[in-house]
Amino acid sequence: MNRLRRALLAALVTAAVAVPVSGAVRPEVPAPEPVAFSASAGPEARYAANRANAREAARMAEASGDHRRAAHLRTLARPDRRFLTFDGRGAGRAVEVLGDLRKAEHLAVLVPGSDTGLDTYERFRAGAAALHDRLGRRAAVVTWLGYDTPGTVAPEVLTTGRADDAAPGLTRLVGRLKAYNPRAHVSALCHSYGSVVCARAAGEGLDVGDVVFFGSPGTGAATARDLGTPARVWAGRGGGDWIARVPHVSVGLLGTTVGFGTDPVAPAFGARRFEAGDGGHSDYLKPGTRSLKSIGRIVTGDTDA
Incomplete structure (x- = not known):
């Protein structure tokens, strides 16, 4: 069985290297430098400055002929959008707040998986909005598009x-969020490849009370204890999620380690399991789903149910 899994994983790597990925490398579009803030800058000052940056990025994209990107950027520059950070260059970076960051009792930080950038950002944000709607005014949700996500079909x-x-x-x-609101309980919600990001951060002092893996290909750790975090570790997977068919192994190949080891929902990993319903890989935060209800309860600490 291990030999078969290794062969399947090697085949996946070969396909990822060989198959062209449209949009994996986005042509550069002119955009302003991100705004530099002092350490004392409050959220409101950041929101206003980053909206102005997004408006300028939209103007520059329109002038360069990238009308689709310009339209996306104009949406992000609306008066109701609140970005702690914003960078319109390349695939883009953004950290947005839904809710009242300073008054929230609970803060949920969403960490996305592959193929997430400014061009697909609204899809990512829709899950954050659904979670915030469920949680209500006691909570704020933060979307963290803070890294260059890999392509779904790419070696990375x-x-x-x-x-x-x-x-x-x-x-x-997370350190900045806790400086703004020291009383809030913070949860890291980690989807797909975002699970690998959260696992790496957990071992480097990520200051959260809960780490939640969903749609995860693995974390790179053999067990939850190996993550090296005092946070509670949760894992769930929808019944229709294709990620279940990815071999959960870690193999040395071409001078690097490929794959992420133990399945986080397996008993051997040792995470707390939560009900994720029958949804697919992109359904965890859709309104009305069992997974959204479960994740909301984790964020608010209502886990006895």
């Missing part, structure tokens, strides 16, 4: 390289 999605680069930024963000 099978190794920890992108996660290694991303983890320090996630740790810094």
Whole structure:
């Protein structure tokens, strides 16, 4: 069985290397430098400055002929959008707050998986909005598009390289959130390849009370204890999620380690399991789903149910 799994994983790597990925490398579009803030800058000042940056990025994209990107950026620049950070260059970076960051009792930080950038950001944000609607005014949800996500069909999605680069930024963000609101309970919600990012950050001092893996290909750790975090570790997978068919092994190949080891929902991993219903890989935060209800309860601490 192990030999078969290794062969399947090697075949997946070969396909990832050989198959062209449209949009994996986005042509550069002119955009302003991200705004530099002092350490004392409050959320409101960041929101206003980053909306202005998004408006300028939209103007520059329109002038360069990239009308689709310009339309996306104009949406992000609306008066009701609140970005702690924003960078319109390349695939883009963004950290947005839904809710009142300073008054929330609970903060949920969403960490995305592959193929997430400014061009697909609204799809990512829709899950955050659904979660915030469920949680209500007691909570705020933060979308962390803070790293260059790998393509779904690309070699990088099978190794920890992108996660290694991303983890320090996630740790810094959580530190900033806790400085704004020291009383809030913070949860890291980690989808797909985002699980690998959260796992790396957990071992580097990610200051959260809960780490939640869903749609995860693995974390790179053999067990939850190996993550090296005092946080409670949760895992769930929908019945229709194709990620279940990915071999949960870790193999040395071409000078690197490919794959992420133990399945987080397996008893051997040792995470707390939560009900994720029958949804597919992109359904965990859809309104009305069992998975959204479960994740909401984890964020608020209502886990006896």
